[in-house]
Amino acid sequence: MKFDNSKKLYEEAKKMVPGGVSSSIRQTEWPVPLFFKSAKGSKMTDVDDNEFIDYVMGMGPNIFGHSPDFITNSVYQDMQDGFCLTGQTKKENELSEFVEKTLPFKRKVRYASSGTEIVQIALRLARSFTNKNKFLKFEGHYHGWMDSVLYNSHPDVSSEETLFDPIAESGGISKGTADEVVIAPWNDIEALESILKVHNDISAIITEPILWNSNVILPNPGYLENLRKLCNQHGILLIFDEVGTGFRVALGGAQEIYGVEPDLSTYAKSMAGGFPIAMLAGKPEIMDYMSNGNVVHGGSFNTNVMSVSAAHATLDYLLNNEDFYKSLNKNGDILIKGLKEVAKKHDIDILIQGLGSVFYLSFTNLDSIKNYRDHANNVDQEKYREFSKLMLLNGIRLSQNGRWHMSSSHDISDIEITIKAAELSFAEL
Numbered sequence: 261m262k263f264d265n266s267k268k269l270y271e272e273a274k275k276m277v278p279g280g281v282s283s284s285i286r287q288t289e290w291p292v293p294l295f296f297k298s299a300k301g302s303k304m305t306d307v308d309d310n311e312f313i314d315y316v317m318g319m320g321p322n323i324f325g326h327s328p329d330f331i332t333n334s335v336y337q338d339m340q341d342g343f344c345l346t347g348q349t350k351k352e353n354e355l356s357e358f359v360e361k362t363l364p365f366k367r368k369v370r371y372a373s374s375g376t377e378i379v380q381i382a383l384r385l386a387r388s389f390t391n392k393n394k395f396l397k398f399e400g401h402y403h404g405w406m407d408s409v410l411y412n413s414h415p416d417v418s419s420e421e422t423l424f425d426p427i428a429e430s431g432g433i434s435k436g437t438a439d440e441v442v443i444a445p446w447n448d449i450e451a452l453e454s455i456l457k458v459h460n461d462i463s464a465i466i467t468e469p470i471l472w473n474s475n476v477i478l479p480n481p482g483y484l485e486n487l488r489k490l491c492n493q494h495g496i497l498l499i500f501d502e503v504g505t506g507f508r509v510a511l512g513g514a515q516e517i518y519g520v521e522p523d524l525s526t527y528a529k530s531m532a533g534g535f536p537i538a539m540l541a542g543k544p545e546i547m548d549y550m551s552n553g554n555v556v557h558g559g560s561f562n563t564n565v566m567s568v569s570a571a572h573a574t575l576d577y578l579l580n581n582e583d584f585y586k587s588l589n590k591n592g593d594i595l596i597k598g599l600k601e602v603a604k605k606h607d608i609d610i611l612i613q614g615l616g617s618v619f620y621l622s623f624t625n626l627d628s629i630k631n632y633r634d635h636a637n638n639v640d641q642e643k644y645r646e647f648s649k650l651m652l653l654n655g656i657r658l659s660q661n662g663r664w665h666m667s668s669s670h671d672i673s674d675i676e677i678t679i680k681a682a683e684l685s686f687a688e689l
C-alpha cells in the first residue's frame with residue numbers, strides 16, 4: 261500500500277496549517293494524516309486510491325456510515341431555500357418534537373454546533389441556577405477542549421503518589437480555571453463522598469455516563485444511582501455528558517439504559533448522522549434560566565438549515581426503525597467475538613469493553629478495567645498503535661485512541677474482512 265499522494269499533500273499542508281491538521285489528534289495518524297477523496301457507507305478512499313473499511317466513523321457521529329443518501333437528499337433539498345437564516349424554522353420545532361419522543365425524561369432543549377460549546381452552556385446554567393461556582397469532573401473523562409474543562413482527561417498517573425489535583429492538558433490554559441474544577445476518580449462512590457464533605461461550593465457534577473473517552477468503561481452497578489442520590493443530598497446538579505453516547509448506545513442514550521435521570525444532558529456526535537449539531541436537554545425550571553434568567557447562549561450557526569435537516573432526518577429514521585440499535589449491537593457483538601477468537605488463536609491478550617455499537621480494544625492481561633488508572637497503567641498503547649498500523653495496511657482504518665464505532669452500513673462481509681485483517685495483524689505483531 262502506498263501513501264505518496266497523502267504524504268505530498270501533508271507536506272504542502274504543513275506550510276500553511278500548523279501540524280498540517282485542524283484537530284490535534286489527527287497529527288498522530290500513521291504514516292501521515294491521510295487525505296481522503298471520498299467516503300460512502302462503511303468505506304473511505306484516500307488520494308492514493310487505497311480503500312479502507314472505516315471504524316473511526318468521524319469519531320462516532322456516522323451511525324449510518326458515510327454520507328447516507330437519505331440525509332444527503334434531505335439536506336440538499338432543504339438548503340435550496342436558504343441555509344444560514346439565523347432565524348427560526350418550522351423544522352426546528354419538528355426536530356424538538358422528535359427529541360421529546362426519543363428522550364426518556366421530560367425536557368426543554370437548546371441547540372448549538374459542537375460538543376465542546378454545549379458543555380460550556382450546561383456548566384454556565386448550573387452555576388447560575390445553584391449560585392455556586394465550582395464543578396466536579398472525573399479523571400479520564402473528556403468534555404471538549406475549552407479551558408474550563410481540559411483537565412485530567414488523560415493525565416500521567418504512573419506514579420503511585422499522583423493526586424487528584426487539577427492538571428491542565430494544554431499550554432495556554434487560564435490558570436484561574438484550575439480553582440474552579442474539582443477532580444475525582446470515577447466509579448468510586450466512597451471517594452466521591454469524602455471529596456464532597458470538604459467542598460460546599462460545587463454547582464454541578466459532570467460525568468460521561470459510560471466512559472466513552474477511556475476504554476469505554478461501563479458504570480459499576482448502582483454507581484449512577486448513587487451519584488444521583490449524592491447530588492440530591494448536596495444540592496448539586498447532575499450533568500450527563502452524552503456527546504458520545506447519545507443516540508449511539510440507545511435512542512435515549514445511556515440514561516435510557518440505566519434509568520437514571522440527570523438534571524442536564526449534552527448531546528452532539530450521533531444526533532445528525534455526521535452533520536455538526538449539539539443539544540442541551542434539561543429540566544424546564546433550569547433551562548428557563550436562558551429565557552427568564554440572566555444566562556446568555558449564542559451562536560451564529562446554531563440551527564442552521566443543514567444541521568437541522570440532517571438531525572431531523574436522523575431522528576425521523578431512528579424513531580421509525582425500532583430494531584436499529586438491536587441490529588447495530590448485534591453486528592458489533594459478532595465483530596467483538598471474532599476479534600477475541602483470532603487474538604486467542606495467536607496467544608495475544610486483549611480486552612474488549614463496551615457495547616456492540618461502540619467498544620474499546622486494549623492490549624492488556626486484565627480481564628476488566630473499571631477506571632482511568634487501571635486503563636492508563638495496564639494498557640499497552642504502543643502495541644495498539646502498532647496493531648492499528650498493520651490494520652491500515654490490511655485495509656482497516658481504526659481510530660488512534662482504541663475506540664471502535666460501528667455503523668448500520670457495516671455488514672457481515674465487512675465484519676468478516678475485518679476479522680481476517682485482525683488475524684493477519686495479530687500474527688505479525
Ligand SMILES: Cc1ncc(COP(=O)(O)O)c(C=O)c1O
Binds near residue numbers: 374
Ligand atoms: C464526551 C464528550 N464530550 C464533549 C466532546 C467535545 O465534542 P466536540 O468534539 O464536538 O467539540 C467530546 C468529543 O469527543 C466527547 O467525547
